[in-house]
Amino acid sequence: MKKYNLLALISLNALVIGCGDGKKDHFSFDESKFEEKYTNTQSVSIALLNGDDKEIDSVAYFVNDKRVAGSKDLKAVSYPLSGAALGYQELVAKVYYGGNKEPEQVIGRIEVVSAVSPKLLKYTVVNTFPHDTTSFTEGLEFYRDTLLEGTGQYGASKLLKVDYKTGRILKESPLQSEYFGEGITVLGGKIYQLTYKEKTGFIYNADTWKLEKTFTYDRDIEGWGMTNDGNYIYQTDGSEKIWKMDPATQKMIGSVNVYSASDKVKQLNELQWVDGVMYANVWQKDLIAVIKADTGDVTGILDLSGLRTSLTYKQSEVLNGIAYNPKTKTFFVTGKNWDKLFEIRITE
CATH class of the missing domain: 2.60.40.10 (Immunoglobulins)
Structure with a gap:
């Protein structure tokens, strides 16, 4: 090109x-x-x-x-x-x-x-757990010590509650076949879930999983990843942009462009917020970009390509899915149709 x-x-x-x-x-x-x-x-x-x-x-x-x-x-x-x-x-x-x-x-x-030169980060695998190979992972988040997972693909998209130690699915709620499920996040006792090209989001009661509201994106964008800071929701659309959403109205109230010291970082996907920093999967790459939430500066890069050597399922797709467990202060990462979920500790 x-x-x-x-x-x-x-x-x-x-x-x-x-x-x-x-x-x-x-x-x-x-x-x-x-x-x-x-x-x-x-x-x-x-x-x-x-x-x-x-x-x-x-x-x-x-x-x-x-x-x-x-x-x-x-x-x-x-x-x-x-x-x-x-x-x-x-x-x-x-x-x-x-x-x-x-x-x-x-x-x-x-x-x-960006004027910031990103640091190359390291990781240590703390534990390896089984992961359902039928799950085309789009979103991953802990809620009350239980792992929630949102999956994609038309006709196969679901919201899941998972026993991460065994990989057993404890509860599932399928989306209608016309929806391709994407990122999820939990805020204020509600589960928010995006869809890919349908410009539609869902809000569930986090305890009963009852669908409380269906909303339409107020921007002409795709739905990719999702996270929150305890007050606001942040979502990606496959570009270098991270949008800020008011959870009460589902309206976009701001955005940041994500840049490294050389160029924009596009195809941002799954997100995880930790202490004012966002961790983002970069689609089609086994990388996580660490992003300063208020400016969009990439402050760190984590290469997780080494995890692939442990996968045995031949149809494993790209890395996608980041969840942070505040009790253990460790990250849980997986990929689309991966047969393993990895608990890792990230260091400089």
């Missing part, structure tokens, strides 16, 4: 919106001033080119719809990125020239990556 740097993307995608008078566009961003990627410890130099040598009246500069600078000429302005969220920052310059009342707009973007 071809690789394109950011400057090429800006060159291809930057839009210059004129005044609606049918005239040619006169201004463009000076791309030579842009770096390929920034961190939020840097500043960006924003400057414009005046291809037709028009007489400038004034210029207003905006970053993500916030006015950040003004000028009477086209000299470069410096904008500090401290505090900027990770991800793309939309740049707009409104250029007033030749006495025109309506400005010409120049639109582009830059990308902010």
Whole structure:
């Protein structure tokens, strides 16, 4: 697959919106001033080119719809990125020239990556337990010392209560065949469960498993992983984004973009919250990314590919499923159709 740097993307995608008078566009961003990627410890130099040598009246500069600078000429302005969220920052310059009342707009973007270098983490296997190979694991979470598991696949999706020491299924509730089950989490005495492409979620009573509510996502996204911090729910959609949901209304109230020091981390899947940090499976990779919840910075990477050497079931799919047991302070991990569930301790 071809690789394109950011400057090429800006060159291809930057839009210059004129005044609606049918005239040619006169201004463009000076791309030579842009770096390929920034961190939020840097500043960006924003400057414009005046291809037709028009007489400038004034210029207003905006970053993500916030006015950040003004000028009477086209000299470069410096904008500090401290505090900027990770991800793309939309740049707009409104250029007033030749006495025109309506400005010409120049639109582009830059990308902010993490300034944190992730640590390579280690793990120790504490115990190995049997796991049901028919379970296409999508969500894993402890509730009152019992392991809950959400599974996927059309016609086979279930919510399960599992005796993790034996692998025996203690209770199960199947989803209707038109739903592909995804992540689960327990908050406020309720079990929340996502579906893949159906844009539908379910809320059950955590004790009786009675379905109390069906809700529709308020964003046009897929449902992947799920966790909570005791107050809010967080979910992934297969991109680099983690959404924050109000459990009372099921409305999205924020999000963070997840980045390493080099690039965005896409295909985030199953989630687990522990003390202000989120642990996320990266789909199609036997990796867990450790993510600072409030910023999206990846602070650590855990390679669990070594666990595959213990699997005997040939149809085992990708790693997926992270549960934290606060009593033992250990993690429980498995995968889709894996024959084993591993209790591990994570260290630096």
